[in-house]
Amino acid sequence: MSLQLRQLSVRYGRGRNAITAVDHVDIDVPKGTTVGLVGESGCGKSTVARAVIGLVPVAGGQILLDGKDVTSDRARNSNVFRRSVQMVFQDPYSSLNPRMSIGSALKEALAHGRAAEESRRTAAEMIELVGLPQSALKRYPHQLSGGQRQRVAIARALAVGPDVIVLDEVTSALDVSVQGSVLNLLRTLQRDLGLTYLFISHDLSTVRYMSDVVAVMYLGRIVETTPTLELFAAPQHPYTVGLIESVPRLNHPRVRAPLVGDLPDPRNPPPGCRLSPRCPVGPIHRPDRKICTTEDPQAITELTVHRTACHFAARTAQPSVPV
Numbered sequence: 001m002s003l004q005l006r007q008l009s010v011r012y013g014r015g016r017n018a019i020t021a022v023d024h025v026d027i028d029v030p031k032g033t034t035v036g037l038v039g040e041s042g043c044g045k046s047t048v049a050r051a052v053i054g055l056v057p058v059a060g061g062q063i064l065l066d067g068k069d070v071t072s073d074r075a076r077n078s079n080v081f082r083r084s085v086q087m088v089f090q091d092p093y094s095s096l097n098p099r100m101s102i103g104s105a106l107k108e109a110l111a112h113g114r115a116a117e118e119s120r121r122t123a124a125e126m127i128e129l130v131g132l133p134q135s136a137l138k139r140y141p142h143q144l145s146g147g148q149r150q151r152v153a154i155a156r157a158l159a160v161g162p163d164v165i166v167l168d169e170v171t172s173a174l175d176v177s178v179q180g181s182v183l184n185l186l187r188t189l190q191r192d193l194g195l196t197y198l199f200i201s202h203d204l205s206t207v208r209y210m211s212d213v214v215a216v217m218y219l220g221r222i223v224e225t226t227p228t229l230e231l232f233a234a235p236q237h238p239y240t241v242g243l244i245e246s247v248p249r250l251n252h253p254r255v256r257a258p259l260v261g262d263l264p265d266p267r268n269p270p271p272g273c274r275l276s277p278r279c280p281v282g283p284i285h286r287p288d289r290k291i292c293t294t295e296d297p298q299a300i301t302e303l304t305v306h307r308t309a310c311h312f313a314a315r316t317a318q319p320s321v322p323v
């Protein structure tokens with residue numbers, strides 16, 4: 001199943017305190033592929049995930065599953081949708097009941113109306129699918145490691161047989177030593193089951209490892225979308241270049257001006273380009289680039305394979321270090 005977000009917007013609050021956390025976001029995730037959504041904390045990427053699975057209401061735009069509109073709260077809270085789309089969260093501990101054994105948690109996730117024996121057999125299959133021993137079914141969440149708990153969370157998501165899985169910072173809470181094995185598991189499951197992933201992370205290296213296409217998000221908007229290889233070989237948006245250069249590398253000192261400051265207040269985004277107060281090639285370094293503070297570059301983004309929302313994208317320099 002494919003997942004498409006068309007001009008998706010999500011708003012929180014009212015009046016002067018209203019925040020547009022997700023602002024006209026377009027993302028296409030073809031069946032059986034992974035699109036990585038990357039950006040700083042607070043940029044709105046987790047809100048995209050929550051909107052997709054119906055945890056927050058949609059203020060505008062559309063969510064399409066295989067071309068079918070599932071934007072309404074009713075559609076996203078239906079059993080049919082829940083069987084098609086599942087989510088795995090950052091912290092598996094919070095999504096597992098500490099007083100319920102892993103076997104019971106898996107059986108609970110299965111569709112109602114199954115015979116006890118069938119539920120038991122499916123739970124056993126799921127635990128095997130995520131690489132855990134059958135003995136894990138009798139354990140409780142606190143008796144498992146963080147990596148094992150995340151495998152259980154993946155098994156729970158798989159139990160209903162979804163086509164699309166939204167993965168929100170799924171390795172961020174894990175030790176570096178086990179992150180790779182969970183990512184490899186996800187890749188194997190995708191290959192074997194034909195799953196479609198929306199993979200959300202602040203970590204460029206995991207996004208690079210997992211994704212066919214990457215969408216870069218800044219202050220509620222997508223600023224660049226392109227196939228992964230191209231993003232790292234020839235990023236066009238200054239924010240993407242800044243993110244790539246912010247990854248520390250030995251023997252490769254930064255030569256380009258960095259992104260300055262923090263994310264602006266989303267209740268009061270800067271006029272023109274939202275990156276303009278921080279942009280290393282924008283008006284704070286190049287006073288001749290006044291257009292950045294007056295005209296919104298989102299308007300010039302075309303629906304091409306490599307989309308960039310920047311007035312000067314074609315003239316944006318490549319990263320100064322090998323990536």
Ligand code: SF4
Pocket residue numbers: 237238239273274275276279280281282283289292297309310311312313
């Ligand atoms: S439009 Fe201007 S401020 Fe915005 S990213 Fe491009 S160069 Fe920087």
